[in-house]
Amino acid sequence: MPRPFLIDTDTASDDAVAIIMALRHPDADVKAITTVCGNVPLEQGARNALYTVELCGAETPVYMGAARPLTREPAHAEWFHGRDGLGDMNYPPPTRQPAQGHAVEAIIETARANPGLTIVTLAPLTNIALALANAPDIVNNVSRCVVMGGAACTVGNVTPAAEYNIWCDPEAARMVFHSGLPIEMVGWELCRGEAMLYPDEMAAIRALGTPLAEFAIDCNQAAFKASVKQSGEGGLGLPDPVAMAVALDPAICTRKSRHAVEIETQSELTRGMTVVDQLNVTGDERNRALWERALRRGNVQVCWEIDVPAWKALLRRSLT
């Protein structure tokens, strides 16, 4: 039996690849895709998600959700993914419309109808936070919540301290991390270094010659250039597909451990920082009061390392 999945996304170029991986995976049954304001505005993200679903020949419903973060101003990333979020390749509009109903309702209904649901979040956590606020009981129906977000004990990508998805809506992230959901945190650092796709690997994927392979590489060329400029590394980082790989095949995460994790919401300097209690000192007397909420709702599973060849093989299989 395929596992029921729900994907929450601000569909830009790396989200699109992650969606393809899930839709094409034999063990995943994607019940719904929910979109949220993030890398691109809400409508653009929904359009990109619909385009990607159609490219896969699927009919997965795409719901639109929050048009802005809970309290912060929207902050998009066109400079990274292109104005349309898909590298400005002039892809045609999708033929289908978004599904009727709000993404937050869709998350609640999908969780209630599918005990054991796997939620994969590829975006700011606004929709998920709103769903949990309206229906805290859905926590019990979610077997895994794989979060592409944060940076565990390392540098951020949008500020020195924070990764984009968490930084964008830190209040929402804090609610989700305090909710009791079984969170598996896949930080953006896991797509760096040898996990990146280098030019020879991108050429090899494009040479597969399928529409999905060409799309996956082409729509990420703007992100590739922006990424090289930002990091100085010579490859394309694909944070959302790496998180999706871990969601589809948990064995791809080769080193993980459970810790209390808090989200910084007060400081402007470290807004959205994922503070990981790597040495498990938060139960100590001096820390306990501040960490009480995070400790009470259980620990987050932090992914520290991935099996790079396995992640790349899964990516290739999904585009073949």
Ligand SMILES: [Ca+2]
């Ligand atoms: Ca994303």
